[in-house]
Amino acid sequence: DVRAALTSADAVHGFGTDIAATLAWAVGVARPRSVAATGELLASVAVRDVAAARVLEPHLDALGILDEAAAAGPALDIDRDGAWGVFAAEGPGMRLEARQDAGTWRLHGTKPWCSLAAHLTHALVTAWVDDERRQLFALDLRDPAVTARSGPWHARGLERVVSAPIDVDGAVAVPVGEPGWYLRRPGFAHGGVGVAACWWGGAVPLRSALARAARDDRADQLSRVHLGRVDTALWAARAVLVETATVFDTGSSASAGLRAARARTVVADAVETALTEAAHALGPLPLVADEAHARRVADLQVYVRQHHAERDLAKIGGDVAAGVGGW
The missing domain is CATH 2.40.110.10 (Butyryl-CoA Dehydrogenase, subunit A, domain 2)
Structure with missing residues (x-):
């Protein structure tokens, strides 16, 4: 339950900064049973703290992989407890x-x-x-x-x-799993979209910071341009995440890798837009005087580099050129 997980997160002292405490919380989180619910949970955690989402995401991914393996083959003699x-x-x-x-x-x-x-x-x-x-x-x-x-x-x-x-x-x-199963399984694409949900959630508070700046009595038209650009980028990225999760939850595996790569690219571009526009609109002050904002920006800049930028675009282009994954 997403609400229960977030309620328990709010009770963790040092959430995202105390790794032991954050991991203990992550171990107690019930793994969602759908791609959509997993994405919602990860994004909501990243809104609170990017590092906490970075802790939770691989733990849930590992449990999901073990579930997939158990469903696809013989029972595994593995103790699933722990982090x-x-x-x-x-x-x-x-x-x-x-x-x-x-x-x-x-x-x-x-x-x-x-x-x-x-x-x-x-x-x-x-x-x-x-x-x-x-x-x-x-x-x-x-x-x-x-x-x-x-x-x-x-x-x-x-x-x-x-x-x-x-x-x-x-x-x-x-x-x-069998040799080569890890990369072939449907959940491989699903996990990649879960990471993108973390990126997206981590950028949402930047939109909030821009909205506060745009409401200031001294705000000018440019502050609204920065906000509008980030709002539309994150809105579009959210729509892509929702649509992708919906398709995956129907059980469709057709062109799953390409679909996930497209979604990750859209989200990564939106996050890069949010980081750039926030820097231009807000200037250096929150980067040096607001600990939470500065840490969020630094965390996001490292986390989103899991996206391989032009190399991922080249892979997408190659697939499309080969006739894979039409619209």
Whole structure:
């Protein structure tokens, strides 16, 4: 229930800044059963605090992946309790490999971009099997064979949501889904839209700040132009998120990846517009004198970089040129 989750969030001291307290709250949140409800929850949390949404989103995503795997194949012998993450990124000079020995899978190597690994209890991680990065595994991060690095992490945005490598030296892991299943499953596109909902919710308070400025007795026509530009951008992005979630909740998987990429691009552009217009309209004062506003801007600037900008546009263009996903 979204309302119950938000009510409990309001009772958390240090929501979004105290990672342990925020994670404890996230573990107690009931996972919504639809894409639309998940997006509503994530956006509403991001309105309150961007970092809190960044904490909640991968935990819910991991639980959703486990549900998908259980529905698609044999039962998994995995303890779902605790705080979960999803580590699926790759990086130069780093490689996590999975090797099977007498029926037991073990992981060896280094995995980059493991957000909050030092705070989580479990994660779903992708690993290389032979020469293919094709298998998803459940990993207990409390295993002594897993070491979470503290950096490098010099971020000013999402400062406490440390995303650093983990080193794994033979930790036991449980396969989740068939080889290649992680990227093929319908929920992969759904999860990408959940991240976009966080971006959108994080930008909504910037619209509120612009509206307050436009109501000031000293406001001029330009202040209303800035507000209008942000209002229409976020309104359009919300419409796209709602429409995308509605389609996904019908069970349609046709061109799901392209649909999700389009939605993420629309939302990312709207967030970039909100950041730029807020900076032009409000000037430096809230960035140096308003702690909540300054932290929100910094958090959003880091978070929205999960969108790959022109590279994602090139992928969309390639799909459209190939005749995928007509209107």
